[in-house]
């Protein structure tokens with residue numbers, strides 16, 4: 001992949017499926033990071049050049065041994081560095097390998113989070129919506145299709161399930177879908193909603209199945225929130241729904257997405273939610289991502305956004321740390337390693353993440369979810385590219401999703417597909 005001639009970011013898969021990313025620095029250095037952890041090392045000079053050659057598949061005799069000695073002091077705190085040296089030997093990094101196992105890349109140690117967009121219809125028309133949901137949208141998964149997705153998902157792991165959309169509460173069979181997921185033994189079942197359609201009758205039907213409800217709140221200020229949802233009165237309706245859900249004894253959390261229209265409102269919104277009784281850990285804050293209607297929102301890199309989140313759990317609002325919670329909630333220790341995500345959209349398309357809409361792995365109307373993921377082949381490794389890396393970083397919330405999208409070639413232009421479970425990305 002030629003770090004020497006054109007330094008570009010790269011991704012490598014460790015034997016236990018964790019992902020490592022490499023980001024070249026302007027001075028020829030290299031940042032090597034274990035995704036979804038704070039762990040990274042910055043290499044300069046000879047170690048950086050040797051590492052770049054090793055990862056690029058252009059290593060010279062002695063590079064690996066020299067790196068092993070050079071990195072030994074770092075490896076005490078970062079044992080994964082040595083695993084990386086072993087994994088990189090002879091193979092180069094992911095983009096250097098045709099037919100890298102997409103299954104290992106996407107699923108890691110098993111499916112941890114399943115997003116099911118049951119409908120793309122919505123009773124709001126938010127200015128930033130990555131799903132481009134609106135009242136006139138008409139795609140919908142049937143209850144039977146949702147059931148088949150859930151059965152196939154069990155063959156891929158024990159994921160937390162999030163019903164989302166569009167607004168899932170306007171799906172006619174949403175209560176039945178939640179009940180079905182509960183009957184199948186899924187531990188964490190969440191409805192992500194604006195709450196506008198949550199009435200007492202629905203709450204009464206939902207309550208026995210104990211879903212958690214996640215609500216979207218954009219500000220403590222009515223005018224600001226309502227300008228984002230483009231529905232007058234929507235903040236008060238969402239807050240009312242939250243109070244009702246809490247009164248019914250259901251677990252409630254909130255997600256605040258920050259965009260130019262509500263910049264600086266996060267602290268006020270958090271205060272309002274804390275006053276309602278939400279714990280800090282139940283309030284997620286994240287920046288708008290460059291996807292769907294959000295692609296016109298400008299550059300809001302999460303690491304530079306400086307969100308006012310002092311009194312909240314600062315984490316991506318859409319992806320809770322519950323990707324591992326299905327184990328935690330049974331009182332068992334969370335498994336080590338990386339757990340994967342999948343999103344089934346309202347038209348049946350399967351994406352590696354809610355934001356990775358540029359990559360379609362297949363469609364559940366053509367093949368079962370597990371066959372789609374296991375049959376997915378990357379036809380030709382995409383060339384490493386700094387611009388493509390920046391596009392994946394800008395559009396996706398989580399470091400592992402960014403790395404997966406990059407390795408699968410997102411941002412490289414439209415993908416091609418074949419029919420059936422064997423789908424092919426350019």
Ligand SMILES: C[S@@+](CC[C@H](N)C(=O)[O-])C[C@H]1O[C@@H](n2cnc3c(N)ncnc32)[C@H](O)[C@@H]1O
Pocket residue numbers: 122128129130131164165166167168192193194214215216217255257287288289290291292293294295317318
């Ligand atoms: C797509 S909505 C679906 C569920 C429900 N309709 C709601 O709004 O809560 C799920 C969450 O994604 C967030 N979201 C939508 N577009 C986004 C974007 N471009 N970047 C980041 N988050 C986004 C919404 O603010 C909402 O919190």
Ligand code: SF4
Pocket residue numbers: 122123124125126129130131132133134165166167194229
């Ligand atoms: S963000 Fe949620 S409420 Fe807003 S338009 Fe999209 S799906 Fe609807």
